[in-house]
Amino acid sequence: WELPWHLLNLLFIAQEATAGKTAPSGLNGNGGGAANTGGMTVAAAEENIKERLLAVIAFGLSQNTLQRVPHLTLLSDEFYHDKMRPLLAEWLLLWLRRNGLHEVSDEAALRCLVRGVEDRGLHAQITDRQAKLLNLGADWLAFLLPHCLKKISRVHFGLLSPEEMATMSRDGVLPRSRRYLAVPFVGKDTPSPSSEYAHPDVAIGLTILAYRYEGLRKPDFGLALQQLRFAMESELGVEGRRPASLTWVAWVEHSGRRVRGTKQRRAQTEESEGGSVHARRLTGASNASPASRRMSSSLSERSANDAASEAESAIGAAIGGDGDINMCVCAC
Incomplete structure (x- = not known):
């Protein structure tokens, strides 16, 4: 799932960035020149690829080899393999580098992503897992990704409502x-009554696209909350500072709301990171009585626990005290 997600995420970024844009004058579809990421940091290389892909997509839209409505859709295999595939391979x-592929050069790795791992000498230098990742990447770049990009959401595939x-x-x-994966459609907003995708990688790719185009359904969000609660129960440390609790706080704040107790904790964190403020707090703490220090620690712990309790209460309200998802139409 991670490999196709990484590939498709770049296309979603490019799709959002090119919305309403046309190809610049004089653009030949080469993405602003040949690749030259030698010596770049990973972040700089990522930005370089994004910029070049934006130019390629803008050129494709101007040449009608891509279409923007209802979403980015591939219309030409030749355009994909000539212009898009080299950038997607990079x-x-x-x-792959972040996942441990360090034994081969960029040139050799890119050749493998084009033809698969055919060199026996190269195969001996890498692990079996790395060879499988290279072969899987080659399959995605060669035929799985263009196949998925030709499909239109809610016409050829989609999620069941x-x-x-x-x-x-x-x-x-x-x-x-069929509850959680994309299914074939036989027409506009008409899912097949019983069909499923036989190829697992095609099902994975179209499922990622379906969720990105259609968004989470209410039962899906209930499952996400349930998983978040299970994760919080299995994590260690103060409840309000556990990763799952912090994720919940981020979700709430992203919606424009606030979880009780987080404002005070954030202020304390910002103060502790300031040099002079941090020094003053240390001085004050050394002069404070043991009772004052215990009270301050108790208040901090209480605010963290209040945030965790509020998160768990909200999750429980959406899921149900017995773990069942109230928003689900059918039991999972």
Whole structure:
């Protein structure tokens, strides 16, 4: 799942950036020149690839080899393999480097992403897992990704709506895979009554696209909250500072709201990071009585626990005290 997610994420970034834009005058579709990421940091290399892909996509839109409506859709295999595939191979190589592929040069790795791992000498230098990742990447770049990019959401594929899942569940034709994965459509907003994708990688790619285009359904969000609560229960440390609790706080703040107790904790963190303020706090703490220090520590712990309690209460309200998801149309 991570490999296609990494590839498709670049296209989503480019799609958002090119919305409403046309190809610059004089652009030949080469993305502003040949690749030259030697000596760059990873962040600089990523930005370089993004900028060049933006130029390629803008050129493709101007030449009608890509379409923007209803979303970025591939119309020409030749354009993909000539213009987009080399850049996507470079982007995928960055992900492979982060996942432990360090024994081969960029040139050799890019050749593998084009043809697969055919050199026996190279195969001996890398692990079996790395060889599988290179071969999987080659398959995605060669035919899986262009196949997925040709499909239109809610016309060729999509997610079942809660109403459709309820109807199919009553009829006894709703396997678990069709609840959470993209399914084939036979027409606009008309999912196939029983078909599923036979190729697992195609199902993965179209499922990622479906969730990005359609968003989470209410049952999906309930499952996310349930998983977040399970993660918080398994993590160690003060509840309000556990990764799952911090994730919940970030979600709430992103929606324009605030979790009780987080403002005070954030202020304390900012003060502790300031040099002079930090020194004054240390001086004050050394002069304070033991009772004052215990009270300050108790208040800090209480604010963290208040935030965690509020998060757990909200998650429990959405999921239900017995772990069942109240928003789900059918039991999971």
